[in-house]
Amino acid sequence: MQRPSPLLLLAAGFATAFVAGSASKQVVEASGSGVVSVAEIDADGDFLPDVVEWVTLTDSGSPDTDGDQISDFVEVIASGSPRRESLPLPADQQLRLFVTGPTPGSSDPFTWMHVFHRIMPVGGVNPGVGAIQSFNLWLENPALPGVQIPLNDFAAAGTVYRERITIDEGIWIQVSVPLVSLSILEAILPCTIWAETTVAGQQLQSGQQLIPVPAGAATLVPFFDGRYVIQTLNPVPSLSAPQSIQANKVCILTLDEDTSGPAGTTYVVTAADCEDANDLECDSSCSQSVGWTITIPGGTELLGGN
Numbered sequence: 001m002q003r004p005s006p007l008l009l010l011a012a013g014f015a016t017a018f019v020a021g022s023a024s025k026q027v028v029e030a031s032g033s034g035v036v037s038v039a040e041i042d043a044d045g046d047f048l049p050d051v052v053e054w055v056t057l058t059d060s061g062s063p064d065t066d067g068d069q070i071s072d073f074v075e076v077i078a079s080g081s082p083r084r085e086s087l088p089l090p091a092d093q094q095l096r097l098f099v100t101g102p103t104p105g106s107s108d109p110f111t112w113m114h115v116f117h118r119i120m121p122v123g124g125v126n127p128g129v130g131a132i133q134s135f136n137l138w139l140e141n142p143a144l145p146g147v148q149i150p151l152n153d154f155a156a157a158g159t160v161y162r163e164r165i166t167i168d169e170g171i172w173i174q175v176s177v178p179l180v181s182l183s184i185l186e187a188i189l190p191c192t193i194w195a196e197t198t199v200a201g202q203q204l205q206s207g208q209q210l211i212p213v214p215a216g217a218a219t220l221v222p223f224f225d226g227r228y229v230i231q232t233l234n235p236v237p238s239l240s241a242p243q244s245i246q247a248n249k250v251c252i253l254t255l256d257e258d259t260s261g262p263a264g265t266t267y268v269v270t271a272a273d274c275e276d277a278n279d280l281e282c283d284s285s286c287s288q289s290v291g292w293t294i295t296i297p298g299g300t301e302l303l304g305g306n
């Protein structure tokens with residue numbers, strides 16, 4: 001019998017964190033916990049926590065980054081274009097998953113997983129939170145092609161639940177769970193964490209690609225016009241002043257599909273342009289990323305929109 005790989009053991013431990021945490025089934029209402037966690041800090045009140053706006057490349061100081069009168073939350077949950085003016089997308093049952101890293105200088109060392117739903121009325125009737133009929137979470141890694149490692153028991157101590165009922169944009173739900181420390185997460189990179197849910201009969205999927213970069217863990221963010229940005233999971237502390245944050249340097253990458261196999265679809269970076277994102281600077285070494293290859297379980301289709 002083959003011994004399980006260290007990767008599988010690490011990932012199993014990752015899943016165990018959920019199982020162990022489920023014993024208490026502690027779900028904390030944002031307003032009732034008494035302790036404000038990073039998953040609840042939402043400076044601009046648009047329902048996306050500041051830490052999530054870092055990985056979505058939206059402005060945590062503005063509820064409408066691109067000023068097109070459509071809120072950041074609505075554009076992000078609908079896989080729209082929160083950084084570029086655009087027309088409204090159809091409002092429907094929706095799901096997005098994000099993983100964020102610890103904030104430099106914070107006493108909270110955990111990475112977090114955030115799952116957002118938007119639930120819309122069905123046939124003129126608002127089905128409420130009970131419309132969520134099934135929920136699955138799993139992790140995939142290119143080293144274990146075709147294996148879905150379940151992370152199913154979606155509750156842990158410190159879980160944050162937030163809900164907002166809007167007039168014509170549905171019910172918004174956030175469930176955020178503290179995961180492992182960043183160093184443990186980095187040990188199992190690269191990987192993709194997936195969520196699949198059934199809402200009012202519709203099956204929805206959302207995935208977050210996590211990759212190792214010199215600054216730590218990062219994610220691939222759909223940016224605009226089929227291009228992507230590699231963004232760190234958390235702000236990177238300045239080397240000279242650890243309590244301050246380095247400029248968020250981004251490169252906009254063009255990916256061309258290369259090969260497809262059991263481990264996922266492999267893309268080659270064929271162009272890397274510097275472009276401002278919310279006044280963020282581009283890295284002068286951006287062009288060096290041309291020629292990189294990135295393998296994504298399931299391909300880019302399910303990573304969301306722009």
Ligand SMILES: [Ca+2]
Nearest residue numbers: 042044046048
């Ligand atoms: Ca916000």
Ligand SMILES: [Ca+2]
Nearest residue numbers: 059062063072
């Ligand atoms: Ca915002």
Ligand SMILES: [Ca+2]
Nearest residue numbers: 064066068070
């Ligand atoms: Ca907008």
